Amino acid sequence: xxxxxxxxxxxxxxxxxxxxxxxxxxxxxxxxxxxxxxxxxxxxxxxxxxxxxxxxxxxxxxxxxxxxxxxxxxxxxxxxxxxxxxxxxxxxxxxxxxxxxxxxxxxxxxxxxxxxxxxxxxxxxxxxxxxxxxxxxxxxxxxxxxxxxxxxxxxxxxxxxxxxxxxxxxxxxxxxxxxxxxxxxxxxxxxxxxxxxxxxxxxxxxxxxxxxxxxxxxxxxxxxxxxxxxxxxxxxxxxxxxxxxxxxxxxxxxxxxxxxxxxxxxxxxxxxxxxxxxxxxxxxxxxxxxxxxxxxxxxxxxxxxxxxxxxxxxxxxxxxxxxxxxxxxxxxxxxxxxxxxxxxxxxxxxxxxxxxx
Amino acid sequence: xxxxxxxxxxxxxxxxxxxxxxxxxxxxxxxxxxxxxxxxxxxxxxxxxxxxxxxxxxxxxxxxxxxxxxxxxxxxxxxxxxxxxxxxxxxxxxxxxxxxxxxxxxxxxxxxxxxxxxxxxxxxxxxxxxxxxxxxxxxxxxxxxxxxxxxxxxxxxxxxxxxxxxxxxxxxxxxxxxxxxxxxxxxxxxxxxxxxxxxxxxxxxxxxxxxxxxxxxxxxxxxxxxxxxxxxxxxxxxxxxxxxxxxxxxxxxxxxxxxxxxxxxxxxxxxxxxxxxxxxxxxxxxxxxxxxxxxxxxxxxxxxxxxxxxxxxxxxxxxxxxxxxxxxxxxxxxxxxxxxxxxxxxxxxxxxxxxxx
Ligand SMILES: CC(C)[C@H](C(=O)O)[C@@H](O)C(=O)O
Ligand SMILES: CC(C)[C@H](C(=O)O)[C@@H](O)C(=O)O
Numbered sequence: 257x258x259x260x261x262x263x264x265x266x267x268x269x270x271x272x273x274x275x276x277x278x279x280x281x282x283x284x285x286x287x288x289x290x291x292x293x294x295x296x297x298x299x300x301x302x303x304x305x306x307x308x309x310x311x312x313x314x315x316x317x318x319x320x321x322x323x324x325x326x327x328x329x330x331x332x333x334x335x336x337x338x339x340x341x342x343x344x345x346x347x348x349x350x351x352x353x354x355x356x357x358x359x360x361x362x363x364x365x366x367x368x369x370x371x372x373x374x375x376x377x378x379x380x381x382x383x384x385x386x387x388x389x390x391x392x393x394x395x396x397x398x399x400x401x402x403x404x405x406x407x408x409x410x411x412x413x414x415x416x417x418x419x420x421x422x423x424x425x426x427x428x429x430x431x432x433x434x435x436x437x438x439x440x441x442x443x444x445x446x447x448x449x450x451x452x453x454x455x456x457x458x459x460x461x462x463x464x465x466x467x468x469x470x471x472x473x474x475x476x477x478x479x480x481x482x483x484x485x486x487x488x489x490x491x492x493x494x495x496x497x498x499x500x501x502x503x504x505x506x507x508x509x510x511x512x513x514x515x516x517x518x519x520x521x522x523x524x525x526x527x528x529x530x531x532x533x534x535x536x537x538x539x540x541x542x543x544x545x546x547x548x549x550x551x552x553x554x555x556x557x558x559x560x561x562x563x564x565x566x567x568x569x570x571x572x573x574x575x576x577x578x579x580x581x582x583x584x585x586x587x588x589x590x591x592x593x594x595x596x597x598x599x600x601x602x603x604x605x606x607x608x609x610x611x612x613x
Numbered sequence: 614x615x616x617x618x619x620x621x622x623x624x625x626x627x628x629x630x631x632x633x634x635x636x637x638x639x640x641x642x643x644x645x646x647x648x649x650x651x652x653x654x655x656x657x658x659x660x661x662x663x664x665x666x667x668x669x670x671x672x673x674x675x676x677x678x679x680x681x682x683x684x685x686x687x688x689x690x691x692x693x694x695x696x697x698x699x700x701x702x703x704x705x706x707x708x709x710x711x712x713x714x715x716x717x718x719x720x721x722x723x724x725x726x727x728x729x730x731x732x733x734x735x736x737x738x739x740x741x742x743x744x745x746x747x748x749x750x751x752x753x754x755x756x757x758x759x760x761x762x763x764x765x766x767x768x769x770x771x772x773x774x775x776x777x778x779x780x781x782x783x784x785x786x787x788x789x790x791x792x793x794x795x796x797x798x799x800x801x802x803x804x805x806x807x808x809x810x811x812x813x814x815x816x817x818x819x820x821x822x823x824x825x826x827x828x829x830x831x832x833x834x835x836x837x838x839x840x841x842x843x844x845x846x847x848x849x850x851x852x853x854x855x856x857x858x859x860x861x862x863x864x865x866x867x868x869x870x871x872x873x874x875x876x877x878x879x880x881x882x883x884x885x886x887x888x889x890x891x892x893x894x895x896x897x898x899x900x901x902x903x904x905x906x907x908x909x910x911x912x913x914x915x916x917x918x919x920x921x922x923x924x925x926x927x928x929x930x931x932x933x934x935x936x937x938x939x940x941x942x943x944x945x946x947x948x949x950x951x952x953x954x955x956x957x958x959x960x961x962x963x964x965x966x967x968x969x970x
Contacts (some may be wrong), residue, residue: 346807376845381733397775402810411778414814418754418775421768448858450703453759457771483866484874487844488733501805505862509840517841 258291263323268302269539270549271329277551277606278558284610285571301331301345311348317355325565326532330539358524360431361391363507367514370583374515387493391503392428398500420454425461432497433469441472446482446498518591521556531565533557547601550589578612615648620680625659626896627906628686634908634963635915641967642928658688658702668705674712682922683889687896715881717788718748720864724871727940731872744850748860749785755857777811782818789854790826798829803839803855875948878913888922890914904958907946935969
């Protein structure tokens with residue numbers, strides 16, 4: 257039978273609980289599909305700081321590199337919030353992105369009819385929203401040089417460098433065109449070309465690559481205008497591609513339009529099919545260990561893993577359909593609008609998805 | 614009688630039409646208050662490119678500097694969109710900000726009950742929203758060094774430098790604390806301190822300045838989280854302060870929450886009381902010259918001018934109250950939801966405000 261290696265990095269807070277449910281779903285998929293998944297486990301984030309003295313132990317990077325795909329829970333918590341930079345959970349996240357070359361972050365924001373009420377926007381504005389933000393993840397101001405110095409007037413001064421070369425831009429633009437080609441053939445590239453030199457390069461490269469995708473319509477939007485339009489008329493968007501920092505902001509804004517951040521999955525892809533998959537929501541330290549976290553975003557991330565890294569499209573479709581079926585049947589965890597009394601726990605929700613499967 | 618000099622820079626598109634209405638309102642205010650306004654006029658943006666060969670003629674800067682305050686319409690249009698950087702309308706805007714030292718951009722986003730329907734958000738989410746984004750306007754990545762070069766691997770590469778010193782941060786934080794003190798004594802500073810060195814300096818300075826404002830509660834929020842929270846629960850915010858680029862994005866997002874961008878005013882202040890006042894909306898080239906543009910944002914900007922630069926608080930209050938009264942009476946321009954048949958034109962709307970006055 258075909259064998260696949262999946263590295264699991266549960267992380268902090270609710271991470272271990274939600275990853276456990278996704279793993280159970282994957283195990284059932286393996287059984288049904290006649291493949292074998294070998295799971296390995298590594299530490300990242302706060303737990304790694306506590307146990308290994310670093311948010312990203314070499315061993316974790318080794319396990320991840322040896323796998324076909326990585327499933328991550330979430331990192332962070334108040335316990336480590338006051339730590340110096342190199343001992344913060346997020347540093348582990350940035351490190352694994354760079355270490356694994358995960359340059360393409362895919363963040364779908366899809367409005368499902370059964371969760372329409374959860375949105376703070378009017379139903380007619382968000383019904384049918386089905387967009388994906390493609391965020392460049394290993395370049396830009398996140399990884400440019402940082403400086404801190406006292407200037408000639410004795411003032412404490414800080415500098416962050418936003419840097420992109422044409423190759424970094426080209427590969428993320430290509431990924432976006434490929435995705436757009438399989439969807440509605442509309443790609444919106446977001447930049448701040450009226451102010452930033454890096455955005456002018458971005459736009460130039462996007463235009464050049466567009467020549468290879470005559471079937472896809474490329475438009476450009478300024479980041480401030482895009483932030484407006486996402487509120488005003490989100491249905492106008494299909495695939496949005498943008499640089500790292502703009503993508504951080506816009507993908508979170510887009511996610512919140514759906515109102516159900518506990519439902520949103522994400523993929524971070526390297527060249528080839530290797531990828532890391534994780535829910536969009538955080539580690540929710542306030543509810544960690546209580547068994548009430550919503551595992552669906554992680555289960556949907558596992559579905560993306562099946563599709564994008566393992567090429568098991570049918571299995572991915574089945575997992576996603578099972579999740580929607582469970583929701584359509586009215587089952588809810590507390591975060592997506594269940595009454596306190598009827599709210600399902602993490603394990604019960606996972607079980608329902610597996611029953612559907 | 615007391616004399617004040619007001620420089621008017623109508624700019625492009627609908628700029629001249631809407632500034633004309635605001636000037637008529639100011640003339641009436643002068644009469645009623647027993648003061649004298651001396652209006653001078655200058656060119657900026659596209660019209661200045663066409664007539665003077667530069668988006669910001671020296672003469673315009675001279676006129677502005679000689680005034681007590683500046684009233685600006687809007688700049689830009691498709692005609693100049695393909696121009697090289699130094700011949701673009703926005704460059705005039707950036708130039709005047711820097712040239713006049715306008716470091717504090719105040720962008721109120723207030724939801725008025727009579728316009729509740731215009732929002733794409735649910736009424737219960739936005740009713741009562743009354744926030745103000747204070748954006749640092751003369752520093753950061755907008756004015757840092759820009760580079761374009763071919764790297765050692767022959768790749769076209771672009772760099773933008775995000776730079777802040779502690780003095781630049783301190784003065785904008787102080788302005789924000791002063792504003793918060795006069796409102797609900799809550800200040801939310803937005804940064805990306807988990808990634809950016811400049812944000813870590815920003816947060817440190819904010820904490821230091823906070824010691825001088827023990828009566829104001831200072832909180833910090835990450836920019837991605839703020840973009841989410843503005844969608845999820847905008848009422849949680851009162852005064853938000855942030856750096857230039859984050860402020861560009863968040864202030865536009867916040868503006869669009871109200872759904873009535875044609876109603877929003879802004880102020881850009883220098884040290885002291887000098888300031889430039891302009892509507893948040895753009896030059897709307899598609900409706901320029903048609904006499905249908907909404908002049909209310911410009912009239913409300915003139916009210917901010919009266920209050921913040923001239924210290925004529927009573928007159929400012931009266932202008933604002935007149936605008937709300939006109940809206941409460943059901944009068945609308947096309948952009949804020951009038952039926953085509955009932956939509957008022959620019960001049961008619963200006964007249965109604967003056968009648969109220
Ligand atoms: C934790 C933080 C460094 C990270 C980022 O900004 O990339 C997070 O916000 C995300 O979007 O995954
Ligand atoms: C036109 C552009 C340079 C400007 C900015 O980014 O500051 C505009 O978006 C604004 O917010 O006033």
